[in-house]
Amino acid sequence: MATGDNIRRHRKAKGFTQAQLADAVGLTEGAIRHYESGIRAVKPELLEKIAKALGVSEGALKDYGVETSRDLMALLLQLEEGYGLVPSEDGTGLTVDPGAPHAPKLAQSIKTWAEKRAELERGELDGAAYADWKASI
Template identity: 90%
Template sequence: MATGDNIRRYRKAKGLTQAQLADAVGLTEGAIRHYESGIRAVKPELLEKIAKALKVSVGALKDYGVETSQDLMALLLQLEEGYGLVPSEDGMGLAIDPKAQHAPKLAQSIKSWAEKRAEFERGELDEDAYADWKASF
């Protein structure tokens, strides 16, 4: 999803209008409209302010350029080197090579995700709470 689409999605999820988000970050409503529509690109420092106002991580708003399975595969291959993300032996999942530099951090993040996902599947978290957790990551 494009950055502007992500801003719109989280703004609406938080029940904010474009004018309210604009006020929260010191912009005009027109500027927010242009960011959401993709007419203007959001500078990194401004993206941080918008993320803070929406109470989400900057990563939740970024566009990682994954539009196809081929794009996703290219990204996964890039993650192999520094994070040790590798295909599992059966080829049906992913594993982490513990020798990779950032493997421990990735392993902990995935463990946290698995725990939250299990809570969601058991009904201990509703869809909104699970979405909020993902957006904060």
């Protein structure tokens, strides 16, 4: 999803208008409109301010360029070396090779994700709280 789309989605989830977000980060409403529509690219230092105003991580707003399954596959292959993300033997899932440099942090992050998903499925966490947790990553 494009950065502008992510900004719009999180802005609406927080109940902000474009004008309110603009005020919070010191911009004009037109600037926010241009960022959300993709007319203008968001500079990294501004993305940080927007993320802070929305109460989400910068990563929640970034566009990672994944539009197709081929794009996702290319990204997964890039993650293999440093993070040890590899396909399971049966090809239905992914596993973490503990020998990779960043594998311990990735494994812990995935474990936390699994715990949050389980809370959601058991009804201990509602969809909005789960979405907020994801946006904080």
